[in-house]
Amino acid sequence: MKKTVPSYETKELREFAEVLRGRRTIELFLQTPVPDELVHEAIEAATWAPNHHVTEPWRFYLLGENTLTQALDLCREIVAAKKGERAGEFKRESWSAKPGWVVVTCRHSDDELLAREDYAACCAATQNFMLYLWKAGVGSKWTTGDIARDARFLDILGIDGEREFVVGLVWYGYPKLTPTQSRKGLSEVMVQLP
Numbered sequence: 001m002k003k004t005v006p007s008y009e010t011k012e013l014r015e016f017a018e019v020l021r022g023r024r025t026i027e028l029f030l031q032t033p034v035p036d037e038l039v040h041e042a043i044e045a046a047t048w049a050p051n052h053h054v055t056e057p058w059r060f061y062l063l064g065e066n067t068l069t070q071a072l073d074l075c076r077e078i079v080a081a082k083k084g085e086r087a088g089e090f091k092r093e094s095w096s097a098k099p100g101w102v103v104v105t106c107r108h109s110d111d112e113l114l115a116r117e118d119y120a121a122c123c124a125a126t127q128n129f130m131l132y133l134w135k136a137g138v139g140s141k142w143t144t145g146d147i148a149r150d151a152r153f154l155d156i157l158g159i160d161g162e163r164e165f166v167v168g169l170v171w172y173g174y175p176k177l178t179p180t181q182s183r184k185g186l187s188e189v190m191v192q193l194p
């Protein structure tokens, strides 16, 4: 008997693909506040990422006003040390326009394989977080810039660097501008083996 394949060409699937394709890294945000509840939901959704041994190696740190002020001062310091005071001030100003700040961390592991798998899971969780927000009209940017790798940043967040490392600092907010992007075609990235 001939087996029939269930139809997959649904509106829901097309819309889902549109979320995956349409999400862009956002640089410029409106100052419209993003509801805390939405961010909490996005974090909860993020934790459903695939995760070998279900170690749940992630933590999501939401920066409040006090912490943010310290992070911005550190940002100015880091940039000023590299490029001078004026550049530091300029950067602090531009970063203070990022409406929401979440830092995603991953627990350290001495086991090399587990460490890779945990990091992979944290990356998947970060993408879940960003996609959930995107579907709600909220853009984001994942950064691993200097500040994310600076021990002083961990101190500000109260993170023990022996136990966790930063996977990404994610800024989020309603997009002011959504850039375009392109990707290689399927034939360049897919290999069909016999």
Ligand SMILES: Cc1cc2nc3c(=O)[nH]c(=O)nc-3n(C[C@H](O)[C@H](O)[C@H](O)COP(=O)(O)O)c2cc1C
Residues within 6 Å of the ligand: 023, 024, 025, 026, 142, 143, 144, 145, 168, 181
């Ligand atoms: C692990 C990771 C680290 C990133 N770090 C930075 C960064 O430090 N600075 C930056 O401008 N973009 C950073 N990005 C964002 C990428 O530049 C961006 O995803 C890429 O340009 C493709 O754009 P799209 O996200 O709109 O598809 C990072 C992305 C990932 C996944």
